[in-house]
Amino acid sequence: MPGIKQTAVSVYAWLERRLQLEGPVKDAALHKVPRNTASWWYVFGSAAFTLFFLQIVTGIFLALIYVPSGGEAWNSLMVLNHQVPLGWFVRALHGWGSNFMVAVVLIHMAQVFLFGAYKFPRELTWIFGVFLLLLTLAMAFTGQVMRFDQDSYWGLAIGAMIVSRVPWIGGGLVHLLLGGPIISGATLSRFFTFHVFIVPGLLLFFASLHVWMVLKLGVNEWPMPGRIVRRSTYIDEYNQLAHQDGIPFVPGAFWKDLAFSGAVLAAVAVCALVFGPNGPNGVPDPSIIQTVPKPDFFFLWIYAILAYLPPQLETPFMLIAPLVAIAILLALPFYASEGEKSWHRRPVAVLAVSLIAVAWGTLTQLGTTTPWSPHMEAWSGDTLPVNLVRAATPLVRQGANVFQEKQCRNCHSIGGHGGQRGPALDDVATRMTLDQLRFKVVTGGGNMPAYGKNLSPAEIEALVSFLHTLHPANEPPAVNPASEGISTTHASGGEETPAKAGAKR
């Protein structure tokens, strides 16, 4: 044993003599940080870094099997899912690692912002952090493209369409992005290069500088209300905090980083196990029109915004808003490099983060449910509640057929099924009389097209008869006694309509 130990020591000494890493590593590990920075609030940056390494490791495994070609990518994902032992698990780890990384980076950023850690002398750390956020999002987007399926294909198409709107050079940029004017064989190779070499290389570079600066400038002290940052005095004040009441970074603060990173990795593993890998869904073939492509969760908010924007605002918003947002983030440490760090004295900062979080959550929720989008298969696939059909008269049943066949269901739900673009119709009869229903169907209004020219008089009669049956059992349909008699008599040529009969009952 002593022999082995002696050998190990001499090997270490041989290496150390040449590498000379012991000094810098010891300096880095044992440098003193203010005691109150050993907090669970300070663990997100290291967790993001850990997740980045998880992505590198799992990414390398995936790259062994994945074929970055338009014709083969989808099949190689199926091979990973179904044939390679634990291939599905590595895919799931990589996918969930990506979700967690975006989330942790955003939380880290919010925490740094609320703790005022971007102020003097850490302006450049923040700026590189902004680059790291953008690069993480770039990894997420290019990673979504790697999962070459319907969502990926159309996500890419939308990305290219946004780029194409840049004045003068839009076409050239699309060419650069896609490796040609359209999504083709070259596109995937190009995005593979972005995803595997360029963006991770930049991430590694900026992340290293980011960590270097954290080591050199010190971990941001816990903000105290009233402790104002001033360029002239801050460094001395910080050194005083770190040295008089400081603890060595390792293990004083580091164990919490390690524990949290371990917990995050465990959470990624549990999600990967329980929920499995993401897709791939259908083959990325633009000739398949029965598809409802959607971006991954971190871009759902953009998807929702773009869906709600009026057409004339689309181009300015797409091209200007991101630049403004990035400019604000980059300018922040220069605009507010001194002053209060504590969130107790920065109500605007707290409000801004709250507002962004609520807006992000709301837009993501809207992006998940896509209430603006018709459900294109509802007319042929969503059944009507059985009790509604069983109670229907022959004419009402035909009206229900018209309702389905004319695809009203794609925008209007009944019984919780169908589109949400128009109002749900479960109780439409309590809101509108037969005449009002007929008028609405024929002339449209609001966002609803006019169907007067697309429906025969009989179809309109049947349809409104059906709509007039849509009311809760304990709430009668709306009736307009003044016009009811005239309109039903006219429409039915003297025959009694179910609605009229219903009114009598």
Add this chain to the structure above:
Amino acid sequence: MRIPVSALVLAVAVWPAGCGFHPPLPETVPRPSEVLNFGTLYQQNCSACHGRDGSDGPAIDLANPEYEALIDDATLRKWIAVGMPETQMPAFAQSNGGMLTDAQVNAIVAGMRRAWSRPNAFSGAVPPPYAQTTGGDAQRGAKTYQERCAICHANSRQQIASPAYLALVGDQSLRSFIIAGSPDIGQPDWHHDSQDGNAAAPLSAQEVNNVIAYLASQRSAAANVSGNSPSPAAVDK
């Protein structure tokens, strides 16, 4: 030190992965044109009008074995592929602007037969033919209607002589209803004439023709009076 705890959690989480544990792996998503599973095709294309399991939709009861026995494969395929004139049944074949391939239409026909056909659906009786071969007499049809159909259909809730209804239901569709019935709404077949299913004399093929002629006369009479063309055949679909 809590590091080993998190390491343990990780190990416990990863451990089942090596033991044949599988999460819900996403299934291979076929091209929509390659879906030949009847259940999927029916659910996506037919269930909205014909009901979840062939019954209880606003359109005709497909799970009715008598309807399955009455209509032959070629006709069924035709209605699915090109749509049924004078009804709300649209065309589903790609050749007619729909989304289904010929193979998918065939898969639906075969699936319907497997799911809902029953041997000897008519219990040995011979129904009138599916397609009308000879003309009908509207006046006699009116009489038959009063005698045999009005028992239920005089009731306003079962009113079928309204022009709006008749304009949306073609002769062939009415014929299928009369002959095969529609069990999901209690419409008896040609063999029965009472709601409790007590058999009386079945309608003859000629009586069926006559009733159809009578109902057709109600439809055209209303069209002449209103000046409208209530026939969906004349409507730009």
